[in-house]
Amino acid sequence: MDTKMFCFQCEQTAGCRGCTGNAGVCGKTADVADLQDKLTGALIGMARAAKGKRTENSDQLILEGLFTAVTNVNFYDKTVQELTDRVHGETARLGSAVQDYNMKHLWDAQEDIRSLKALLLFGIRGMAAYTYHAAVLGYRSEEVQSFFYRALIALGNDSLDRNDLLPLVMETGKVNLTCMELLDKANTETFGTPVPTEVSLTVEKGPFIVITGHELYDLKLLLEQTAGKGINIYTHGEMLPAHAYPELKKYPHLKGNFGTAWQNQQKEFADIPAPILYTTNCLMPVKDSYRDRVFTTEVVSYPEMVHIGGDKDFTPVIEKALELGGYESDQHFTGINGGHQVMTGFGHGTVLGVADKIIDGVKSGAIRHFFLVGGCDGARPGRNYYTDFVKQTPKDTLILTLACGKYRFNDLDLGTIDGLPRILDMGQCNDAYSAIRVAVALADAFGCGVNDLPLSMVLSWYEQKAVCILLTLLHLGIRDIRLGPTLPAFVSPNVLQYLVEQFGIKPITTPEEDLKAILGE
Known part of the structure; x- marks a missing residue:
């Protein structure tokens, strides 16, 4: 080059x-x-x-x-x-x-x-x-x-x-x-098997810390070190599913979730009266409006930011939280679609725990189709596709979701089917295994292959973890995955043609056209 x-x-x-x-x-x-x-x-x-x-x-x-x-x-x-x-x-x-x-x-x-x-x-x-x-x-x-x-x-x-x-x-x-x-x-x-948990988007008055990324162990250590100090902890981005783990949710000062998807952080963190601790990726270039309150740990690094080393002493973060003092009154934030809370915790342990109910729902016709709508979020135009897609799914369908792409629609109230929320948040991108476990278990229950299930995967990608997950789905022989908002620039025409021929990978088009094709309408 x-x-x-x-x-x-x-x-x-x-x-x-x-x-x-x-x-x-x-x-x-x-x-x-x-x-x-x-x-x-x-x-x-x-x-x-x-x-x-x-x-x-x-x-x-x-x-x-x-x-x-x-x-x-x-x-x-x-x-x-x-x-x-x-x-x-x-x-x-x-x-x-x-x-x-x-x-x-x-x-x-x-x-x-x-x-x-x-x-x-x-x-x-x-x-x-x-x-x-x-x-x-x-x-x-x-x-x-x-x-x-x-x-x-x-x-x-x-x-x-x-x-x-x-x-x-x-x-x-x-x-x-x-x-x-x-x-x-x-x-x-x-940390225990995740359980369905409603997570508030309200930030209570007083000192608080926002923790983002994927490293659950860092959150556990932060919760231990802030216990009894009058500091509340709020998750951000991919840390949201932490609320569903019993060994983490037992801490009463793990209060809720702050903000929406990672690409909105430069706006949402502006002048925030609290420190932000980055534990893994999804760090964006830091703006002056909150530069003095950003802390990094693990492999995350940014010039002139305070880095918490291997000793995991979060004292500087705690001191900054007490110094800034938080909001003077409760702040009632909402998700992208105006919701005041979100649900998480529908990992494979929970979903398979009600497998009989799901199977009966399919057999009775109450559940016509499953959609796995998950993956990374990002700022490129076209990602509203995923919100519009979920909004247009029929009322007799279930949406499984995971990773930060869910912030496009996870605060929507789409109702329930036999008591199950129509949107089932399975966790971080790290929890993609849950979706695989559920798909394989359903295929076993119906005596068919995964590709024969009334299940469609509509995925969004941004970075390299999405790449290895896609390769895993292909290894399992899963076909007809819809991928967007664009196809990877590093996939050559010949390699793409191979993936299309062998696995039926196709780009997303419009929610209306894709739903019509998937449901045969």
């Missing part, structure tokens, strides 16, 4: 082709983008050096390094360089000379090779995030961890052709299924 920067890993990439020049649409500078490429090249070099002699440190560095390069995680050149230096140090300790892979070879490769390698790279970046969360809770998988090394080595092998890479891309989906199952086990065994 002749430009200073090239990045096309997220849905909002410029012109649906790639971000070039001095900065990306996400706000990442060309310097940070270049450093992230160098970090990836260093990881490939370390993976080669570690062949047959992996260490716990090299395992951890792979998770941190891949996670750091996920969109909206790290905007700080200093911390990316420091991480790269740590990777180089580990490579040397493994007894090898530092020989980083030049990522220009990947970006300049033949179109289909670049496309398949991009799918592989972005898939393992997403999977690294899930693996990281499970590892924080002490859960690890040899199958998953060893695959990272194989994938990285393949990325650095310029002699591989399409026939070599395509099976590896599909294997990413298989391994990610193991990864998601591991994370589900880690979360439920640590």
Whole structure:
């Protein structure tokens, strides 16, 4: 590439082709983008050096390094360089000379090779995030961890052709299924099985802290450290499903949810009288109006922000909350559609607990169809499609949802079917395993394949975790997925044609046309 920067890993990439020049649409500078490429090249070099002699440190560095390069995680050149230096140090300790892979070879490769390698790279970046969360809770998988090394080595092998890479891309989906199952086990065994919970959107008067991201363990530690201090805790974005976990919801000062989807944070956090703690991705460039109250932890990093290190001492966040004092009176916020509360907690444990009721509903005709409408949210025009789609679904259909895309419609009151809310929030993107469990269980109950169920998947994507989830769905043989608001820029025409022929993947059109096609009307 002749430009200073090239990045096309997220849905909002410029012109649906790639971000070039001095900065990306996400706000990442060309310097940070270049450093992230160098970090990836260093990881490939370390993976080669570690062949047959992996260490716990090299395992951890792979998770941190891949996670750091996920969109909206790290905007700080200093911390990316420091991480790269740590990777180089580990490579040397493994007894090898530092020989980083030049990522220009990947970006300049033949179109289909670049496309398949991009799918592989972005898939393992997403999977690294899930693996990281499970590892924080002490859960690890040899199958998953060893695959990272194989994938990285393949990325650095310029002699591989399409026939070599395509099976590896599909294997990413298989391994990610193991990864998601591991994370589900880690979360439920640590925090309990989620239960349906109504979450208020009102922020009570007095000091409070907003916590965002996906790291539930950070929330637990924050709740412990703020207990009895007169500080309320509010979730934001992907942290919303935390309210459904028994070991988290038992804290009375976990009060509710603040704000809507991640891409609205620059407006919603303006002049907020409380600190915001970022635990994972979905950090946007910080505005001056709330710059003095942003804190980061884990792999999240931004210039000049206070970072909470591995000791997890949240004292600076707590002191800032007490200093700012919160609102002087209760503030009654609403969701995007005007609702004052939202529901969450319909994970596979809950939904399968009423499976007989759901099965009877299908047999009686009370439930005609299931829609899984989930995935990432973003700012690109066209995402209103998902709100309009859900609003237009017939009253005898159920909507399963997960990840931050649900903020487009999760405050809607669409009524119930036999006591079940028509919108069932299954959790974070981390909880995609729940949707898979439910789909497989229903197929077993009806003695058919998942593709034979009255179930349609209408997905939105933004970043790399959505990539590995999509690959998992394809590994399971699930067909006719509708994907939007645009198709990935890194998928070449030939690779797209393969996905269309093998799996029937299709872009979204309009809610009216797609519903008509799905329901055969």
